[in-house]
Amino acid sequence: MKIDIVSVFPEYFEVLNLSLMGKAQSKGLLEITAHNLRDWTHDVHHSVDDTPVGGGAGMVMKPEVWAECLDELLNLPAPNEDDSPDELVFPTSESSDSPADDALDFSGIPNDETEEDDDSNAAAPVLIFPNPSAPLFTQRDATELSHAEHLLFSCGRYEGYDSRIPDYYRAQGIDVREYSIGDYVLNGGEVAVSVMLEAITRLMPGFMGNPDSIVEESYTGEGALLEHRQYTKPAVWRGIAVPDVLLSGDHGKVDRFRRDEALTRTNEIRPDLIEALDCKALDKADRKT
Numbered sequence: 486m487k488i489d490i491v492s493v494f495p496e497y498f499e500v501l502n503l504s505l506m507g508k509a510q511s512k513g514l515l516e517i518t519a520h521n522l523r524d525w526t527h528d529v530h531h532s533v534d535d536t537p538v539g540g541g542a543g544m545v546m547k548p549e550v551w552a553e554c555l556d557e558l559l560n561l562p563a564p565n566e567d568d569s570p571d572e573l574v575f576p577t578s579e580s581s582d583s584p585a586d587d588a589l590d591f592s593g594i595p596n597d598e599t600e601e602d603d604d605s606n607a608a609a610p611v612l613i614f615p616n617p618s619a620p621l622f623t624q625r626d627a628t629e630l631s632h633a634e635h636l637l638f639s640c641g642r643y644e645g646y647d648s649r650i651p652d653y654y655r656a657q658g659i660d661v662r663e664y665s666i667g668d669y670v671l672n673g674g675e676v677a678v679s680v681m682l683e684a685i686t687r688l689m690p691g692f693m694g695n696p697d698s699i700v701e702e703s704y705t706g707e708g709a710l711l712e713h714r715q716y717t718k719p720a721v722w723r724g725i726a727v728p729d730v731l732l733s734g735d736h737g738k739v740d741r742f743r744r745d746e747a748l749t750r751t752n753e754i755r756p757d758l759i760e761a762l763d764c765k766a767l768d769k770a771d772r773k774t
């Protein structure tokens with residue numbers, strides 16, 4: 486999988502050379518490049534942000550710099566600004582096939598058939614923007630994206646990025662995703678991208694030494710539950726014993742115990758996951774729990 490990350494702090498991603506992510510790169514499973522957004526600026530201050538239109542605190546990341554960078558990484562020629570309408574009406578998520586789509590069809594942008602370069606057979610990257618105001622990133626998204634050939638992450642900073650940036654690339658036919666990693670606000674998208682990347686890449690075939698370790702995890706599969714509690718040796722530690730059943734050697738009983746614990750813990754900690762469970766994922770004994 487090819488992964489490009491754009492940030493004003495590309496050094497942030499040096500940690501990706503460590504541990505399993507580093508190994509996956511050495512094995513050729515992952516090819517990660519972190520780019521500095523400021524490389525696409527032209528002014529002496531290398532500025533990437535400006536004040537919000539309509540007022541308000543903080544700064545917003547400018548669309549022009551992002552567009553130069555993303556056009557290049559997505560292999561899209563920049564539109565001829567003279568041919569573009571003065572005012573663009575961008576589609577909302579509810580009106581993706583509205584006439585406004587036509588307004589975004591810049592005449593300067595060639596279609597696929599006219600594009601001739603070495604990458605013409607490569608899948609277009611999925612373009613991902615971390616954003617605290619976006620839908621929540623879930624294990625389902627991680628699983629889906631673990632099959633992608635190429636991901637391009639764009640890390641916002643300050644108060645975020647100009648919302649026309651994702652709108653514009655969506656209108657060019659790019660698969661654009663905006664995700665929040667949780668109901669809290671971080672200083673920028675870098676940590677959110679690291680979280681998403683780890684969740685995605687560890688699901689790739691060949692990434693984990695032991696592929697079984699991802700099969701029984703929390704949030705995995707149809708009947709997604711929190712995982713049962715884990716123990717290792719010794720059987721008694723500081724006076725606390727592991728549950729007897731786990732030492733019984735009876736695999737059926739161990740499985741039932743773990744499943745019951747998963748159901749009980751999920752019900753206590755994340756009742757929303759129980760409500761979302763597909764009834765077909767529950768067996769007779771589950772229903773008693």
Ligand code: ADE
Binds near residue numbers: 615616617665669674
């Ligand atoms: N940027 C800042 N906070 C974020 C969050 N919670 N998720 C994704 N991106 C963010």
